[in-house]
Amino acid sequence: MNTSPTSLQALHAPQAATSAQASVRPHVLVVDDDAGGRRLTRATLNRAGFAVSEAGDGRAALEAMRAGIPDLVLLDVSMPVMDGFTACAELRRLPGGERVPVVMMTGLDDTASIERAFEAGATDFITKPINWAVLPHRVRYMMRASAAIDELQQNQKRLSNAQRIGEMGDWEWDLRDNRVSSSEQAWRIFGHAELPRAARPEDFFAAVHAEDAQRLRHAFAGATARGEGFAFDHRMQLADGGVRHVHQQVEVAERGAEGQALRLAGVVHDITRRKDAEEQIRRLAYYDPLTGLPNRLLFVEQLERALAQAARHARRLSIMFVDLDNFKRVNDTLGHRAGDELLRKASARLAGALRAHDALARGAEASVLPEQNIARLGGDEFIVMLTDVHAVEHVAGVAQRLVQTLAEPITVQGTEVFVGGSVGVATYPEDGTDIDTLLMNADTAMYRAKALGRGGFQLYDRSMNALALDRLHMETRLRRALERDEFVLHYQPRVDVVSGRIVGAEALIRWQHPERGLLPPAEFIPLVEDAGLVIPIGEWAIQTVCRQSAAWAAAGLNPVPIAVNLASTHLRERGLPARVAQALAAHGVPASCLEIEVTESILLADPELSISIAQELAAMGVMLSIDDFGTGYSSMSYLKKLPIAALKIDRSFVRDLETDPDDAAIVSAIVALAHSLKLKVVAEGVETPAQLSFLQSVRCDQYQGFLTSRAVSVPEFERLLHRRAQIESLFGAHGARQPLSVA
Ligand code: C2E
Ligand code: CA
Ligand code: CA
DSSP: OOOOHHHHHHHHOTTOOOHHHHHTSOEEEEEOSOHHHHHHHHHHHHHTTOEEEEESSHHHHHHHHHHOOOSEEEEESOOSSSOHHHHHHHHHTSTTTTSSOEEEEEETTOHHHHHHHHHTTOSEEEEESOOTTTHHHHHHHHHHHHHHHHHHHHHHHHHHHHHHHTTEEEEEEETTTTEEEEOHHHHHHTTOOSOOOEEOHHHHTTTBOHHHHHHHHHHHHHHHHHTOOEEEEEEEEOTTSOEEEEEEEEEEEEEOTTSOEEEEEEEEEEOHHHHHHHHHHHHHHHBOTTTOOBOHHHHHHHHHHHHHHHHHTTOEEEEEEEEESSHHHHHHHHOHHHHHHHHHHHHHHHHHHHHHHHHHHHHHOGGGOOEEEEEEEETTEEEEEEEEEOOHHHHHHHHHHHHHHHHSOEEETTEEEOOOEEEEEEEETTTOSSHHHHHHHHHHHHHHHHHTTSSOEEEOOHHHHHHHHHHHHHHHHHHHHHHTTOEEEEEEEEEETTTOOEEEEEEEEEEEETTTEEEOGGGTHHHHTTTTOHHHHHHHHHHHHHHHHHHHHHTTOOOOOEEEEOOGGGGGOTTHHHHHHHHHHHHTOOGGGEEEEEEGGGGTSOHHHHHHHHHHHHHHTOEEEEEEETSSOOOHHHHHHSOEEEEEEOHHHHHTTTTOHHHHHHHHHHHHHHHHTTOEEEEOOOOSHHHHHHHHHTTOOEEOSTTTOOOBOHHHHHHHHHHHHHHHHHHOTTOOSSOOOOO
16 A cells, blocks of 8 residues: 555656646546556556555555545455455445446456446446556546536436425326336326336326326327327325326427327426415405305305306396394494404304205205305395295295394303394395396395394385485485585573573584475484585584574673584594684684583594593583483493593483383482582483472483473574573572473
8 A cells, every 4th residue: 555645646746746736636546456556557547647546455445435535446356355346335335435436457358247346336347457558548538427427416416306396397208118207206296105217107197186187188199199299287186185286288309200299298397385375365365264254256256157047047036135233333342353253153143044944944845945155245244145036935034034043142252242133135137137236225125124123124125226315315415415504503401400590502403404394313414424424514513503602692692501412433533622622713712612422432442542532622621521321331441531521311211210210220320420420410301390300309410301492493592591691680690490491
């Protein structure tokens, strides 16, 4: 054994100028027990520009290899200690050893050795005696070939990686010997577990989904006959029961003389993930994520098909609009989470009721029953489609069932709530022949059901159209009414329970309708919100009251505070305090002239905002009263934060005071509660002296009601104020002990 390549170079390769150059010289390890042969080999290779190291037997060779892997090994077959075959097999097992080209030196015509050499992992062989002139060329060639193989392997690895990452693979089908060979990844995509990666086509394509196999066969047959490529999506049935979606792109790689295909080349792409994503997107697009029911989009598509079918077979089809009655209340009071739970449960109820109805009726008279389908349109609206409707009674029966199932209490976050629902039905072809008309008419019928007291169903009839049109008409009219100054305020005095003196008034809106006369608020206030007039009408009322107070003051009438009714949404209007201040300033009246009445529902949405606006108003001197107290949901903790002047006990409690002990108890409890919070109490709707005396007995502060006066027009109210002035001048500041009577 000699020394390292560097010292070798110094001794035997004087033409090499620097060690930097030396380090790039290809390195050959010569293993031979014949020292003479070694020296000759080294000299030859050095001259040809190779760096050479030597080993005298197999074991020494392995040791040298462990120190550094050479670029090529020249290995003698017969050596002491460890022969060439063993050494070759061993060095292949070393890290990096598997890729070194190993050239074995065998005796001439020693075919047995040659065979053994290849078995042991040799790359090539040369025969002894060595042809010295050819040796460097052989070595150089072997190195180049091995580098090329190396690169090829690297490329294959890279390709295979790319295919794995891209979830794609390639295959080739040679039609002449009818074999398919494929990349590892294609092999796996086609559902094969382990190698080999070549097979008969029927085996290679064995896992193609049974339902797609026929079409795929056709595509292949066509491609071979015409010599044309094709693209194809199909499924693979996997051994574990799963399904894989693939996209195949097939080309003709080689053609025969007549253009027929001889070899097909295919690229297969696993598109399962894309398909899954598409399915996910489809679900998102077509289904309501909350309830899992079809959404409007899908429903309309289904309805289109069903309508076309109904038309073709001259059959009836009904559409039902289902609207939950108290959803908004639950959602506002118990929160969105509860609202969601309610929607889920209600939809399950509806679907369950439909199924039950279906099973029940089908058992009885199988052929006359409608098929049905349910979807959620958004919010608390559901829609049901019944196809193949033979008799109206069936539809009514289904509608009735839906109403009933919603009438039962639903437990939401541990609380039982009564949600209820109203149903409207429109039927093809009687109530419309196109989707829009049917949906609109079912909606109209549903509104009718609600108007008739909720918790019921209505079949559409033509007269409803007039009602719906009426409603639309009213909204337009309402908008114009404001511009044309058709609204007026009437005033109802608020009276001190003990003294009977007028201590304030409430402004109540009326509509002087050009055709229908003076309309009470019940006929148009419910439409104000839909018409987008909540704020304009509220601001109009504030302006009007300020102007009126100024006029009364100017007439020397010593005006009382006037309360304006505002919709609760108005109290979430940031600009409200500024507008109120502006109105007061514009008419030169003090803030104490104006009060605001809102119902408890202001606390349902964004109570913090309402509270801060109310506080701004209070800071200006404009106080708040809670209207219709006792009918809504009051959160005492919020109520305490509101700057409230008074609670107004709802008329419904006052009405039956004399007959209903519960109402009497409620009224006295409200009075006690209000007083404990340092609030005044105003009773509404007082019509009889007996009611008044009860209120006096429980120390209620003030009241309004027909007993004193209805809400009256401005001139009439002025007369009331005049009388008050007269009485005060007669009886002094404490006023009359008797209630005023209606003039
Ligand atoms: P509300 O604020 O509770 O007004 C009291 C209602 O009870 C008034 O009906 C009044 O005329 C009536 N009333 C007063 N005393 C008695 C009585 O002794 N017996 C009976 N049976 N009824 C009595 P009106 O004027 O029809 O107003 C109805 C509702 O319309 C009001 O209820 C209020 O919620 C709303 N409203 C009235 N004016 C306005 C307004 O300017 N803006 C808004 N947003 N709503 C208003
Ligand atoms: Ca009121
Ligand atoms: Ca009220």
